[in-house]
Amino acid sequence: MPNTAQEVTKKDIYKVGFRWIMSNTSAWNWERMQNVAFAWSIVPVLKKVTNGDKDEMGQALTRHMAFFNTEPTIGLPLIGAVCAMEVSKAQGEDIPDDVFNAIKSGLMGPMAALGDSLFASTGNALLLSFGMGLALDGNILGPIIFLVGWTAITLGFGLWGVQFGFREGMKIMDSEIFSPAMIEKVTGFLSILGLTVVGGLSAQFVSLSTPIKWGSGGAVTKLQDIVDGLMPGLLPFILVMVIWYLHDKKNVSVIKLLLILIVLGAAGSLLHIF
Known part of the structure; x- marks a missing residue:
């Protein structure tokens, strides 16, 4: 039966996003990697949907202590989707624990590949090339531009992504944005762009x-x-x-x-x- 769960607001989902951005490698371990950070990040939503019931809260946290590992920024839509699933479960929808794990397992790998290409490789290299060029000329704006740019990109996409995932819920599996074909196209393009940037950096700094x-x-x-x-x-x-x-x-x-x-x-x- 549905419990008396409190309404989950946009503010709660933003809290989830901030928690994940600031703690995604906290308590990282070789066995389950980012599982502790994942569970801790969605606590604001779990508190609302369990209405403070300690037994339900413990069951929910245990449910999300399974293996989890993805690229931190691009993975936020998946975290938002899981939050939406928790809300649906609290409202009476029958969502077994295996479904939560299936959604996470099915998307965390493709999202990691996309995120590594988009943020860890291409985006990082582009910002570094610009910042390093200024820094080598003695311009203090070099590291500042890199810091501000990287923070803005990470926070901007991450906080949009967690809200997007929350709106989509389980439908995120069918989203064209994260379809295998789209991910393959984007990662292929970003790989070429990343190699081009690295080549330019090598010619300039080596x-x-x-x-x-x-x-x-x-x-x-x-x-x-x-x-x-x-x-x-x-x-x-x-x-x-x-x-x-x-x-x-x-x-x-x-x-x-x-x-x-x-x-x-x-x-x-x-x-x-x-």
Whole structure:
């Protein structure tokens, strides 16, 4: 039978969004990853739909302690949808626990792929390229623009997304925005855009040249001139591709790659090779 649940307002859903944005990696664990943060984030809604009943509250929290992991920003529509399902359940609709887990399991993977491409890769790279360019010129606005821009994008999309998910409820599974075809198109486009941005950043910020030369008098030949004649920026490009190959194909960690670069840079400088 329906309980005497209190009405869930937009303010409650915004609270859920803020909680998730500020705590999505809190109590992260290898077994269930973001499950604790997920359960804690939707507490404002659970308090309303259980009307403060401790037993019902405990059952709801237990229901949402299952495995959960997705990209924090793009995952907020899913959290909003789960909140809507909790409201429907409190109003008497028969929604088994398995349905909650099925909705979460079915969407958290595609949303993670979309979010990683949109925010973690492309968006981050674009903002960093702009901010770093200003910072290297000594402009204090560089880090400020990055901070303000990233915060505005995360909060703006996240708070819209949690409200969108709450309006859609279980219908979010049929939403064209999160359909497999749309996600595939968007991630494909963003991957290309992200690689283009990374290529531009590499050309701008990776510097590598060689002072090697031979000959005497007016007949001095510089190796760097020959390399530039083949392709400007060839040495930085080779360096970036070698690092990518070692990291992506040989699973060399970032820490090891940094140590290798430090050693090679020091040796190349002392031997007058680089």
